[in-house]
Amino acid sequence: MKTKGLLLFVCAILVLIFSSFINKSEIKHSKEFVVVLDAGHGGKDPGNLGNGYREKDIALKVVLAIGKELEKNPNIKVLYTRKSDVFVDLFVRGKIANKANADLFVSVHCDSHTSQAYGAGTFVLGTHRNQTNFEVAKKENSVIFLEDDYEKNYAGFDPNSPESVMSILVSLEEYLDQSIQLASLIQNNFSNKLNRKNRKVKQAGFIVLHQTVMPSVLIELGFLTNKNEGAYLNSKNGQNEMSTAIVNAILEYKKRLDENIGNDYSVDDDIEEINEFEDDTTQSISDVVFKIQIAASSKALETKPYNFKGLETISRLKEGNLYKYFYGNTTNYQETKTLEDEARKKGYTSCFIVAYKDGKKIALIDAIKSTAN
Numbered sequence: 001m002k003t004k005g006l007l008l009f010v011c012a013i014l015v016l017i018f019s020s021f022i023n024k025s026e027i028k029h030s031k032e033f034v035v036v037l038d039a040g041h042g043g044k045d046p047g048n049l050g051n052g053y054r055e056k057d058i059a060l061k062v063v064l065a066i067g068k069e070l071e072k073n074p075n076i077k078v079l080y081t082r083k084s085d086v087f088v089d090l091f092v093r094g095k096i097a098n099k100a101n102a103d104l105f106v107s108v109h110c111d112s113h114t115s116q117a118y119g120a121g122t123f124v125l126g127t128h129r130n131q132t133n134f135e136v137a138k139k140e141n142s143v144i145f146l147e148d149d150y151e152k153n154y155a156g157f158d159p160n161s162p163e164s165v166m167s168i169l170v171s172l173e174e175y176l177d178q179s180i181q182l183a184s185l186i187q188n189n190f191s192n193k194l195n196r197k198n199r200k201v202k203q204a205g206f207i208v209l210h211q212t213v214m215p216s217v218l219i220e221l222g223f224l225t226n227k228n229e230g231a232y233l234n235s236k237n238g239q240n241e242m243s244t245a246i247v248n249a250i251l252e253y254k255k256r257l258d259e260n261i262g263n264d265y266s267v268d269d270d271i272e273e274i275n276e277f278e279d280d281t282t283q284s285i286s287d288v289v290f291k292i293q294i295a296a297s298s299k300a301l302e303t304k305p306y307n308f309k310g311l312e313t314i315s316r317l318k319e320g321n322l323y324k325y326f327y328g329n330t331t332n333y334q335e336t337k338t339l340e341d342e343a344r345k346k347g348y349t350s351c352f353i354v355a356y357k358d359g360k361k362i363a364l365i366d367a368i369k370s371t372a373n
Contacts, residue, residue, distance in 0.1 A: 032075060032076065032077040033075055033076050033077070033103050033104075033254055034076075034077045034078075034079065034100050034101065034102040034103050034104075035070060035076060035077070035078050035079070035102065035103065035104045035106065035250060036078075036079045036080070036081065036096060036097040036100060036102045036104065036105045036106070037063045037066055037067050037078060037079070037080050037081070037106055037108070038063070038080075038081040038082075038093050038097075038105065038106065038107040038108065039056070039059040039060040039062075039063040039064075039080070039081065039082055039108055040055065040056065040059045040107060040108060040109035040110075041055055041056035041059060041109075042056045042060065042082050042084075042085055042086050042087050042088060043056075043085060043086045043087030043088075044087050045087055047059065047109070047110065048110060048111070048112035048224055048225070049224070050110075050112045050223065050224030050225035050226075050230050051224055051225065051227060051230040051231075053110075053224045053230050053233070053234045055109065055110040055112075055224060056085065057085070058110055058221070058224070058233050058234060058239065059108045059109055059110060059221075060082070060083075060084075060085070061239050062108050062221065062239050062242055062243045062246075063080065063108050063243075064080075064083065065239060065240060065243035065244075066106070066108075066243045066246050066247055066250075067080060069243070069244070069247045070247060070250065070251075073251070076254070079096065079097075079100050079102070081093040081096050081097075093107075094212045097212045097214060097216075098212060098213055098214075102212075102214050103214060103215070103254075104182065104214065104215055104216070104250065104253070105212045105214055105215070105216035105217075106182075106216075106217055106219065106246070106250070107216070107217070107218040107219065108218075108219050108221065108246075109218060109219065109220050109221070110220065110221050110222060110223070110224045110233060111220040111221075111222065111223045111224070111225075112223060112224055112225045113223055113225050113226075114225075116223075116225070116226050116227070117223050117225075117226065118197055118222060118223050118226040118228070118229045119196060119197030119198065119199040119222065119223070119229075120187070120190040120191075120196045120197070120198070120199060120219070120220065120221055120222050120242075121187070121198075121199030121200060121201075121202060121219075121220045122183040122186045122187050122201055122202075122217050122218070122219050122220070123183070123201075123202050123203065123217065123218045123219075123220070124176060124179040124180055124183050124201065124202075124203055124216070124217055124218075125176070125179070125203065125216065175213075175214060175215045175216065177296075178215035178257075179215045179216055179217055180201060181215075181253060181256075182215060182217055182249065182250070182253045183201040183217045184201050185249035185252050185253055186217065186219060186245065186246055186249040187200065187201055188249075189245035189246070189248055189249050190242075190245055193245060193248075194241055194242070194245055196222065199220070219246065221233055221242050222242075287357055287358050288331060288355060288356070288357050288362075288367050289329060289330070289331055289355070289356045289357075290328075290329075290330055290331070290332070290333055290335075290336035290353055290354070290355050290367065291315070291326035291327065291328055291329055291330075291336075291353070291354050291355075291356070292326060292327040292328050292336065292339050292340050292343050292348075292351050292352070292353060292354075293324060293325070293326050293351060293352055293353075293354050294308065294311070294325055294326065294327050294343050294348040294351045295308075295324075295325045295348070296323065296324045296325065297323055297325070299323065300316070300318075300323050301316070301323070301325070303315060303316050303325070308325065308327070308346075309346040309347055309348075310346065311327050311342070311343065311346055313327060313328055313329060314326065314327055315329065326354070327339060327342075327343050327348075327351070333367070333368060336353050337353075340352075340353055355367030355368075
């Protein structure tokens with residue numbers, strides 16, 4: 001009798017142990033998608049004051065609106081670096097995201113300029129494409145001078161030095177593709193759904209992005225120094241529209257992540273410089289090949305037309321954990337523009353041109369220069 005009771009007791013313990021493993025597995029599998037929202041500036045740091053508007057207030061209102069909508073999704077957990085008018089050190093903002101093991105970090109700001117420049121842009125961490133990108137990052141990074149012990153916290157980082165900014169860009173390449181994907185979705189919503197001037201996805205050395213270890217973007221909603229755009233961003237309607245565009249981009253990003261498939265995106269090259277040269281690209285050079293990148297997936301799809309909306313001449317290349325898919329293969333840049341139009345008509349609206357020289361990927365502007373007369 002005692003033996004039978006002991007056996008029942010042991011069985012009960014085993015069931016409990018087994019159940020605990022199942023529950024842990026389920027919890028791990030159904031991990032919440034954590035989004036950290038960062039309203040730029042705050043407290044003693046007002047941000048830019050174009051036309052009398054305060055960047056810190058507009059950024060906070062937009063962030064709270066984004067969070068309110070995302071919190072309606074039971075699978076998303078939203079955290080904030082600030083929910084009121086307080087000053088938060090840049091390195092602390094990153095710590096909040098890292099401690100939460102966040103899936104995304106989204107920082108919201110407003111831009112300024114001495115001219116009547118306007119339009120919305122989204123930045124990812126990376127090398128500066130031009131002096132303009134550096135100046136944008138320098139303005140946002142200069143906040144550290146308001147912090148106590150900034151020299152200690154940032155190890156001698158100088159926002160005014162291009163060399164110092166370049167030094168912070170080494171560590172986060174593993175998250176760059178995902179950061180660019182989210183940034184591209186945000187920009188598409190700004191330009192296609194709200195008809196805002198598209199200032200593209202760009203790379204720059206923002207220290208607040210460098211502090212995070214997850215896909216991260218910094219959004220410049222527009223220019224407060226522009227009379228019309230400043231009024232729009234300061235209005236409830238403008239803030240609602242911009243926050244909705246960002247929410248929809250985050251939800252689409254999560255959906256594509258859950259499905260484990262999606263388009264691939266790139267940071268725009270210096271568009272003005274490309275335009276300067278592309279009309280002269282009449283000749284072909286044998287060691288430069290242009291292709292249209294149309295998609296990326298963790299799955300190795302057959303390069304057959306039925307997998308790519310009827311497009312033929314599809315090639316596949318594995319980079320890291322992703323398979324990247326390309327349409328076409330030509331040494332003539334003008335032919336590539338035609339191929340790009342064909343891909344867009346098939347529904348690949350986010351496709352872009354890439355260039356290879358001797359089998360290695362090179363910057364598009366460098367390829368165009370080499371084929372120009």
